[in-house]
Amino acid sequence: MLILLPPSEGKTPADAGSPVDLAELSFPELTAARQEVAVALAAVSAQDDALSQLGVGASLAHEVSRNTRLAHEPAAPAHSIYTGVLFDALGYQSLTPTQKSKADAAVVVVSGLWGAVRFADRIPAYRLSMSAGLPGLGKLASFWKPKLAAAVSGPAAGHLLVDCRSSTYAAAWAPEPERTVAVNVFTERDGTRKVVSHFAKHTRGELARHLLTRRGKAPETPAQLAKAAGEKWTVELVPGTPRKPHTLNIILAN
Template sequence: MLIILPPSETKAHGGTQGPLDLGSLMFPELNPTREGIGKLLAALDPEEALGVLKLSQKHRAEVEANTLLFSSPTLPAVERYTGVLYDALAAPTLPDSARERLAISSALFGVVSATDLIPHYRLSGTSRLAGATMKSHWGTALRNVLTQLRESGELIIDMRSGAYQNLGKVGGPGAITVRVECVLPDGSRKVVSHFNKSYKGQLARVLALTPQPAASIADVATCAEAAQMRVEVRGQELVLVV
């Protein structure tokens, strides 16, 4: 079982480990693309980068960090990303066995494991580099490795947002996806937007900590219900009802 989380625009600064080592990352087949995107990103002058990445001057320190992409200190990916989902996940309290079930999507790295060591950077799935979308930069590379993983029998629980799924969807029958809906006073449903990240973080934590990894969407639903979550199964989509 591999749970793929969305990244976060907000990230912890600094690091406790040495510089980026592409060879140590999950899915080494992605390294040519990672290196190509990384070099384009690091080569951007900070002033130019603000325009390319559509950021204001208050983010200047982040685009300056991009220029040090290959030399700055690193942190485990699950500690690098911050925000609502990662608060709910409470990664610092997860044992290594739970972290091994987690991966994180990224415009720069495609997908990395929770324990992969990555630097601080700023790049979004909707960004453009050298005039091309991130989807164009990734081509079929990410799709191929995720599809091969699924075909090997691994259950993939894909919690990525649409922008990151578009960088490389799982081919074939696909992965389990997660949707969060709230019930309105009239009984109708509405997709939860911002706080869906918190619910996904909670579900990811439950699944990462379960003694036996889920092998099907029925198993995922059972784990969620055991944690007092209300869920519905719609094909290969798990709906959290809040």
């Protein structure tokens, strides 16, 4: 089982430590592409109109400024850099050592800067959305799509993929539909369903935690995933097609 997550929008910078070593990150086939994106990001982030180019507000100017010195910024494991609603609900720091090892192996974070990393990979804090475009590279989702397909499809082969990414990050790599389950979260009241972003992020984090901490074998099929999720929530599994992944709908009472 692999759990695909989006990165958090905000990051928690490392207090100390050596800089990132691109050659040590998972999926080493992406090293050259990561370097391309890092160079382009640093150049854009140094420009006067960097905030508008990256689609962020003035309150994030310090994070954009950090993009210009990523090669020298302290790095830390990705599980400590990515923070926010989803990652708080996953709660990596409160996992047991065995569960942390399972998370390090099972979780893949799809990133606009790194392409894809695992939880144990050491990275610096940065600011870059997959929806952004960079000079010379174009839209990042399009830039990464063939590269992620080549680098991640092999390691993902044979695994059930629990896809908790947002649509922005799902656009960067479409894994094999037959073994992929996209996770949607709804609130339901009086028979009416609504998608609520905050609850969706939180619940996807809770689902990841449940899959990493529950007893027994990890689910290997969409049906087994639905059964595991059904231990905590009301769920429904919508079968996929040859071109569309399965969908697990988690319904929260409202």
